[in-house]
Amino acid sequence: MTLGTVAILGPGLIGGSLALALAERELAQRLMIYARSPRALDDIRAAGVAAELTGNPSEAVREADVVILCVPIEAMAELVREFRDALKPTALVTDVGSVKGSVVREIEPLLGARWIGSHPMAGSEQAGFAAARADLFEGAPVILTPTSRTPLEMEQRAAQFWRALGGRVVRLDPDLHDEYVAQISHLPHLLAAALAARVSPEALDLAGGGFRDTTRVASGSPELWLEILSSNAPALSRHLELLIRDLQNLRQALVPPVEKSLLLETLKAAHDARAKLPEKRRP
Amino acid sequence: MTLGTVAILGPGLIGGSLALALAERELAQRLMIYARSPRALDDIRAAGVAAELTGNPSEAVREADVVILCVPIEAMAELVREFRDALKPTALVTDVGSVKGSVVREIEPLLGARWIGSHPMAGSEQAGFAAARADLFEGAPVILTPTSRTPLEMEQRAAQFWRALGGRVVRLDPDLHDEYVAQISHLPHLLAAALAARVSPEALDLAGGGFRDTTRVASGSPELWLEILSSNAPALSRHLELLIRDLQNLRQALVPPVEKSLLLETLKAAHDARAKLPEKRRP
Numbered sequence: 268m269t270l271g272t273v274a275i276l277g278p279g280l281i282g283g284s285l286a287l288a289l290a291e292r293e294l295a296q297r298l299m300i301y302a303r304s305p306r307a308l309d310d311i312r313a314a315g316v317a318a319e320l321t322g323n324p325s326e327a328v329r330e331a332d333v334v335i336l337c338v339p340i341e342a343m344a345e346l347v348r349e350f351r352d353a354l355k356p357t358a359l360v361t362d363v364g365s366v367k368g369s370v371v372r373e374i375e376p377l378l379g380a381r382w383i384g385s386h387p388m389a390g391s392e393q394a395g396f397a398a399a400r401a402d403l404f405e406g407a408p409v410i411l412t413p414t415s416r417t418p419l420e421m422e423q424r425a426a427q428f429w430r431a432l433g434g435r436v437v438r439l440d441p442d443l444h445d446e447y448v449a450q451i452s453h454l455p456h457l458l459a460a461a462l463a464a465r466v467s468p469e470a471l472d473l474a475g476g477g478f479r480d481t482t483r484v485a486s487g488s489p490e491l492w493l494e495i496l497s498s499n500a501p502a503l504s505r506h507l508e509l510l511i512r513d514l515q516n517l518r519q520a521l522v523p524p525v526e527k528s529l530l531l532e533t534l535k536a537a538h539d540a541r542a543k544l545p546e547k548r549r550p
Numbered sequence: 551m552t553l554g555t556v557a558i559l560g561p562g563l564i565g566g567s568l569a570l571a572l573a574e575r576e577l578a579q580r581l582m583i584y585a586r587s588p589r590a591l592d593d594i595r596a597a598g599v600a601a602e603l604t605g606n607p608s609e610a611v612r613e614a615d616v617v618i619l620c621v622p623i624e625a626m627a628e629l630v631r632e633f634r635d636a637l638k639p640t641a642l643v644t645d646v647g648s649v650k651g652s653v654v655r656e657i658e659p660l661l662g663a664r665w666i667g668s669h670p671m672a673g674s675e676q677a678g679f680a681a682a683r684a685d686l687f688e689g690a691p692v693i694l695t696p697t698s699r700t701p702l703e704m705e706q707r708a709a710q711f712w713r714a715l716g717g718r719v720v721r722l723d724p725d726l727h728d729e730y731v732a733q734i735s736h737l738p739h740l741l742a743a744a745l746a747a748r749v750s751p752e753a754l755d756l757a758g759g760g761f762r763d764t765t766r767v768a769s770g771s772p773e774l775w776l777e778i779l780s781s782n783a784p785a786l787s788r789h790l791e792l793l794i795r796d797l798q799n800l801r802q803a804l805v806p807p808v809e810k811s812l813l814l815e816t817l818k819a820a821h822d823a824r825a826k827l828p829e830k831r832r833p
Binding site: 469478536 | 671672673674690691693720729730731733734735737738739740741742743744745746747748749750751752753754755756757758759760761762763764765766767768769770771772773775776779780783784786787789790791792793794796797798800801804805806808810813814816817818819820821823824825826827828
């Protein structure tokens with residue numbers, strides 16, 4: 268199987284991992300990589316990835332059968348405007364943004380039926396090409412968010428692309444996607460940050476594995492996460508409000524005499540929810 | 551170096567790991583293990599730990615130079631009353647309870663100068679002897695909580711005991727200990743539980759590594775954690791209240807137009823706090 272010519276725009280953690288995975292699995296006939304910064308291109312050259320590198324997005328997409336937008340959400344629309352005239356009519360364009368409602372509203376008017384939103388649920392608290400890994404997508408859920416304007420053929424090609432990289436493809440409405448990621452990604456991130464931001468230095472020095480894991484995601488790039496959380500502000504604030512309400516009830520329960528039933532109910536529900544987590548596919 | 555005769559009362563995750571570590575490092579001349587349940591004793595026998603096993607706490611402590619209480623906090627005082635008449639006058643008694651203020655108030659009147667509180671900051675979301683590991687304490691902070699009644703000699707013997715097992719010994723006032731663990735252990739646990747308890751099944755099915763890590767501790771035993779959180783309810787509810795206030799401010803900031811400055815400040819403070827975490831000593 269070959270995906271033809273693939274263009275990766277923005278070789279950071281996700282884009283870089285895509286490049287490594289495509290190269291390792293020999294999935295692309297030809298691999299084009301665009302980065303705005305010459306230094307980013309130098310890093311990829313130094314890593315010996317078999318790809319053609321360019322600082323010109325139109326040049327990157329001109330022959331491409333598949334184009335993957337891996338730049339930050341707030342930079343996407345401008346980049347699309349830069350390259351879209353060079354795009355082949357049959358090209359498939361997708362992105363890897365972690366928010367989808369606002370991306371659909373911005374990008375679909377620019378690219379129409381050639382574009383479908385993707386969100387690979389893979390990553391780490393690290394950023395940049397230096398953290399990229401060829402196996403990043405193996406076993407990871409990848410959410411596709413077709414709309415009423417997305418041709419079935421494009422959806423199938425996008426699904427085939429991600430499955431070729433080891434992803435577990437799931438299909439979701441863009442706004443429902445944003446609801447779910449608010450719950451499993453954005454709210455956990457905000458909580459981890461609030462928790463780590465508040466702990467005193469003396470307490471921090473005693474922290475063990477539990478604290479380390481609970482707050483791990485908060486080591487992610489503050490600037491990157493500011494954009495992600497802001498892009499999903501409506502869904503995130505809704506779920507945050509519900510969680511604050513739960514926490515207020517738990518605080519009430521902790522006032523002596525401690526009301527153990529609510530605490531136990533919460534601990535049990537959490538325990539049961541975790542037992543239902545999909546199995547971890549990678550070490 | 552030898553610690554003489556060591557008695558472990560309650561061979562669960564912590565007590566069992568103590569037994570394995572003492573045996574592996576050949577630190578005890580003689581190792582006594584008490585468990586109330588005959589089945590727990592069978593498990594230890596089956597694991598081939600070189601120890602004398604008994605269902606009678608007085609028998610376990612009679613010859614002991616060091617006694618480690620590894621039973622749940624709410625069972626401690628009753629157990630101490632059962633065995634204390636059998637204790638040698640020179641014995642050192644310590645416990646591994648994860649709350650210290652209430653334990654001091656309960657146990658010190660019963661054992662006086664023979665007792666000092668300990669809290670090894672090691673563990674996992676698993677429980678019981680089956681999860682025990684000989685290297686559990688290597689590099690882990692171990693907090694000692696001497697009071698004005700604790701002889702310096704007892705403190706030094708306790709410190710020597712934990713250092714022999716690889717622990718990094720820290721000394722803290724019992725109530726300050728409870729403040730710190732509220733921040734780095736009990737509040738993170740409660741947040742992880744509240745988060746995991748609220749997520750919808752559909753969202754859960756898409757969860758990746760971030761959600762898994764953020765909520766890992768919530769797979770711990772609900773009954774065990776109910777007791778831990780309840781025992782530290784005053785400090786925990788104080789820190790929970792402060793966190794709820796932070797979360798309310800963050801929610802305000804998320805109302806459009808998103809006030810990015812507060813979000814970014816929190817994300818940066820969290821990022822910096824995590825960079826100051828003590829290095830992980832074990833894989």
